[in-house]
Amino acid sequence: MAAPPMTPTLDLPEGVLVTGELRPGYEQILSRTALELVASLHRALEPARRERLAARARVVQAVAEGTDLHLLPETRHVRDDPDWRVAPPAPGLVDRRVEMTGPTDRRMTINAMNSGARVWLADQEDANTPLWANVVEGQINLRDAVAGTISFTSPTGKEYALESTDQQRNPTIVMRPRGWHLEEKHVLVDGEPVAGGLVDLALYLCASARLQLDAGKGPYLYLPKLEHHLEARLWNDAFLLAQDALDLPRGTIRATCLIETYPAAFQMEEILYELREHAAGLNAGRWDYLFSVIKTYRTRGTEYILPDRNSVTMTAPFMRAYTELLVRTCHRRGAHAIGGMSAFIPSRDEDANAIAYAGVTADKRREADDGFDGSWVAHPGMVETCREVFDAVLGDSPHQLHRTREDVRVGPAELLDVAATPGRATRAGLRSDIDVAVQYLAAWLTGKGAVAIHHLMEDAATAEISRSQVWQWVHHGVVLDTGEQVTPELVRTLTDEVLTGLPGGPDAHRQAVDLFLELALGEYVDFLTVRASASLP
Structure with missing residues (x-):
């Protein structure tokens, strides 16, 4: 029987600590030169x-x-100079x-x-x-x-x-x-x-x-x-x-x-x-x-x-x-x-x-x-x-x-002309936001960052839009096409509906649901990936 591969060791520069698991081959990527560069850049x-x-x-x-977003007056010279080019x-x-x-x-x-x-x-x-x-x-x-x-x-x-x-x-x-x-x-x-x-x-x-x-x-x-x-x-x-x-x-x-x-x-x-x-x-x-x-x-x-x-x-x-x-x-x-x-x-x-x-x-x-x-x-x-x-x-x-x-x-x-965007907020749209966000977060937490959902390849951006839109609709009490006002209670009700149709049911998605509800109904978090990373080993 072949001996198991040896756990690699790293040649660490002064002041550098790597706490992640080391598997065979990792030492080639986590070389001293690479870690020295990491340290100097940091x-x-x-x-x-x-x-x-x-x-x-x-x-x-x-x-x-x-205060609305605007062109910066201090960089007008960059915009007005007709001569500079990129490489x-x-x-x-x-x-x-x-x-x-x-x-x-x-x-x-x-x-x-x-x-x-x-x-x-x-x-x-x-x-x-x-x-x-x-x-x-x-x-x-x-x-x-x-x-x-x-x-x-x-x-x-x-x-x-x-x-x-x-x-x-x-x-x-x-x-x-x-x-x-x-x-x-x-x-x-x-x-x-x-x-x-x-x-x-x-x-x-x-x-x-x-x-x-x-x-x-x-x-x-x-x-x-x-x-x-x-x-x-x-x-x-x-x-x-x-x-x-x-x-x-x-x-x-x-x-x-x-x-x-x-x-x-x-x-x-x-x-x-x-x-x-x-x-x-x-x-x-x-x-x-x-x-x-x-x-x-x-x-x-x-x-x-x-x-x-x-x-x-x-x-x-x-x-x-x-x-x-x-x-x-x-x-x-x-x-x-x-x-x-x-x-x-x-x-x-x-x-x-x-x-x-x-x-x-x-x-x-x-x-x-x-x-x-x-x-x-x-x-x-x-x-x-x-x-x-x-x-x-x-x-x-x-x-x-x-x-x-x-x-x-x-x-x-x-x-800035967001107001001219055609369309309206609907119950189906709210449910779709919840559905995509929960499915994506469930996959993300298992290590998959690109996920096929409803014939579309989704990444973190889609989940970010979905949970942010739900947060905004709740914050402003948006009224849907059904006449319902978007409230935390309606979001939770629709989340339960979504869960019944997902493979594995609520238990398989509980961590993702808890995270989604925190992001959509709690204090606004700038990036879900920052918050979700805290759940990773």
């Missing part, structure tokens, strides 16, 4: 990170007191017409690399529960994917392997680290937990940056949840420190920023400016954007109350303003504009499939016609549909940077 940037998080709270308080597109990021998103577990990594997409967003954030094993093993999987050595055998014996080890043919990997608000409780520096995003950055660079460069590409990132251009500057500072520490040429790292918060929509140019030598573009993170609209204006008047979540489409005036401004901003500065995710996934239901493919086609056609250079899908089965739409518009051109969209005239008034 010591240099933690005070500024804390200040930026405090500044977020001040913005929400100002909005609650009646030219990096190798592997020139043509981004179809991007696939997904978690970094081993099977999904292989499926993504075989998907035929131009880019794979390897998600260590909203599609990933931050269990310690997911944090470290996700980096192992990314390293092995870049090296061309990744394979996987399922418990049923099904084998997964790369169809090609030629990294020029495979999707370009763009890793999404955690946002500034999330901490990694299993890594302490001088007794303090480290920002999860800095842990993700350091581990990824040390394990995969050289491999990416050898493959003719580079270490690329998607930056989530930015709310201010100074948060982008904080990332830029991290990139400069990391590149110096690892002897990587300045500008090696490239980052696409998700414009997925309401405050960031008013600072798109400033965000690109702060990252300009590392900037690759902006992405319309539509679902988190809806969440942020609700969160930021949750206590204001009825003009900021959205109708049913599923009725708010990309043609709503405030959403259309946001996406058109994003394209104009990006192309004015030489950056790619990447469209939002279509969550539709194929199923065995032919009628549902017809709806899904028609929905993806219409969504991507609108984006391509508006000037976007590419867009997201959530399933390999949707890659070809997205590609066909963008092929029809792009042809042989790799992007649409020449379309500067000077016809777009969007200012604060258009971005």
